[in-house]
Amino acid sequence: MRDHGGDLDAAVRRHGGDARDWIDLSTGINRAPYAFVAPPADAWTALPGHGATARLIDAARAAWSVAPEAAILPLAGAQAAIQLVPRLDALTGGPGRARVLGPTYNEHAAALKSAGWRVAQVAAVEALAGAGLAVVVNPNNPDGRRHAPETLMALAARVGRLVVDESFIDATPAFSLVGAAGAPGLIVLRSFGKFYGLAGLRLGFAVGAPDEIAALAELAGPWPVCGPALDIGAAALADAEWRAATVRRLTQDARRLDALAAAAGWSLVGGCALFRLYETPNAAAARDALARHRIWSRIFPFSPRWLRLGPPGAADEWARIEAALAPGG
Numbered sequence: 201m202r203d204h205g206g207d208l209d210a211a212v213r214r215h216g217g218d219a220r221d222w223i224d225l226s227t228g229i230n231r232a233p234y235a236f237v238a239p240p241a242d243a244w245t246a247l248p249g250h251g252a253t254a255r256l257i258d259a260a261r262a263a264w265s266v267a268p269e270a271a272i273l274p275l276a277g278a279q280a281a282i283q284l285v286p287r288l289d290a291l292t293g294g295p296g297r298a299r300v301l302g303p304t305y306n307e308h309a310a311a312l313k314s315a316g317w318r319v320a321q322v323a324a325v326e327a328l329a330g331a332g333l334a335v336v337v338n339p340n341n342p343d344g345r346r347h348a349p350e351t352l353m354a355l356a357a358r359v360g361r362l363v364v365d366e367s368f369i370d371a372t373p374a375f376s377l378v379g380a381a382g383a384p385g386l387i388v389l390r391s392f393g394k395f396y397g398l399a400g401l402r403l404g405f406a407v408g409a410p411d412e413i414a415a416l417a418e419l420a421g422p423w424p425v426c427g428p429a430l431d432i433g434a435a436a437l438a439d440a441e442w443r444a445a446t447v448r449r450l451t452q453d454a455r456r457l458d459a460l461a462a463a464a465g466w467s468l469v470g471g472c473a474l475f476r477l478y479e480t481p482n483a484a485a486a487r488d489a490l491a492r493h494r495i496w497s498r499i500f501p502f503s504p505r506w507l508r509l510g511p512p513g514a515a516d517e518w519a520r521i522e523a524a525l526a527p528g529g
Contacts, residue, residue: 202306202307202310203306203500203501204227204307205224205226205227205228205498205508206224206226206227208222208224208496211224211491211496214491215488215491215492215494217494221494222494222495222496223494223495223496223512223517223520223521224496225495225496225497225509225510225511225512225521226496226497226498226508226509226510227394227399227498227510228341228368228394228474228475228508228510229393229394229397229399229474229510230394230395230396230397230446230450230474230510230513231397231510231511231512231513231514231517232397232446232449232513232514233396233397233398234396234397234398234432234436234439234442236398236432236435236436237435239427239428239431239432240431242427243427243428243430243431244427244428246427247423247427248423248425248426248427248430249427252427252430252431252434253274253425253430255430255434256274256425256430256433256434256437257272257274258434259433259434259435259437259438260272260274260390260405260433260437262437262438263437263438263440263443264373264376264378264390265373265378265379266378266379266381266407267378267379267380267381267382268382269382269409269410270378270381270382270407270408270409270410270413271382271407271408271409271410271412271413271414272405272406272407272413273405273406273407273413273416273417273420273424274403274404274405274424274425274429274430274433275403275404275405275406275420275424275425276402276403276404276424276425276426276429277391277392277393277399277402277403277404278365278367278389278390278391278404278405279307279404280402280404280420280424281387281389281404281405281406281416282307282308282311282365282389283311284406284416284419284420285311285333285361285363285387285389285406285416286298286311286312286314286315286316286317286333287315287419288361288412288415288416288419289315294316295312295315295316295317295318295332296317296318296332296333296360297317297318297320297330297331297332297333298312298317298318298319298320298331298332298333298334298335299319299320299321299322299327299328299331299333299334299335300312300319300320300321300322300334300335301321301322301323301324301325301328301334301335301336301337301340302321302322302323303321303342303343303500303502304321304335304337304340304341304342305337305341305365305367308335308337308363308365309321309335312333312335317332317333325347325351325352325355328355328358328359329355329358329359330358330359331359331360332359332360332361333359333360333361333362333363334355334359334360334361334362334363335363335364335365336352336355336362336363336364336365337364337365337367338352338364338365338366338369338375338377339368339369339372339375339472341367341368341475342471342475342477342498342500342506342508343469343470343471343477344368344470344471344472344475344476344477345470346372346375346472347375348375349375349376349377349379349380352364352377353377353380353383353386356383356385356386359385360385361385361386361387362385362386362387363387363389364377364386364387364388364389365389366378366388366389366390366391367389367390367391367394367404368391368394368395368472368473368474368475369390369472370394370395370443370447370473371395371447371450371451371472371473371474372472372473376388378390378407381407381408381409382408382409382410383409384409384412385409385412386408386409387406387407387408387412387413387416388406388407388408389404389405389406389407390404390405390407391404392404392405392433392436392437394474395446395474396436397513398432398436401428401429401432401433402425402426402429403425403429403432403433447473450473450474450511451473453473453511453512454471454472454473454476454511456511456518457476457509457511457512457521458476460521460522460525461476461478461509461525463525463526463527464525464526464527464529465480465481466478466479466480466486466507467479469506471508473511474510474511475508475509475510476508476509476510476511477506477507477508478506478507478508478509479505479506480505480506480507481505482504482505483499483500483503483504483505483506483507484499484504486499486507487499487507489524489529490521490524492524493520493521493523493524493529494520495520495521495524497509509521
């Protein structure tokens, strides 16, 4: 089932109000976005140029300490990479057997199936061995499981291709594999919009060996990223001070949200700085209770007790979540 966070239209249909009345904490997107300077006029009026793309790639390489032998491909969100990677048939000998470490973000399995792969979900890293293509989301969505780089590099030698989705790794860079991403058969996916709070910009990256990234670029076609995204992304990735301050704030906010959830009788299952996963007596009832305060959360078809929330942003949002999770709220 391709269910996702977001979709405030569904919240409005079910619970009323207007989308502007709601706080969407269902997506794992930073609620205090990067405050960018408006791009120059030609970012809107001209086709994206090679120079703007190169500046963005250089900024990503520096921000994430990407290995010099690795290539970087900007795309319209990490989702675009998820759709394209299963189509690298020329390098894999055609769709075969894929394994996805789960439960996790369901678009990986859906995209693989659409491209003709035979897909199985497995519960342990060791069970991925032997797959033609293996997918690990690190940290995992929705439970925040993390895997050490050495564990994943050992796995890479036992699969045809290893895809590591690092969409939520910005606050824990020590777990990132971008430093090893030039190795053949390893593709690392990174999101921009989640950590920088600009999901509507549609910007993400695939990082890997030059031949594989070149093949992905052929599949993506010309101008896969719009001019304003190239400009804003390069500026944001170069802002190390904002990045460090945001990691500190999100880490503190995650602890603050955990304390509110514990006081409401929920237990922490896991998560990362951008989202927290709680076990509740009844996830659907908990979501509806939050919805009465116009707060949208995420529940899952495979668990009747799990509910995911991202930390609020502004002070008024924190006041709303505190009221919603207070006894009798």
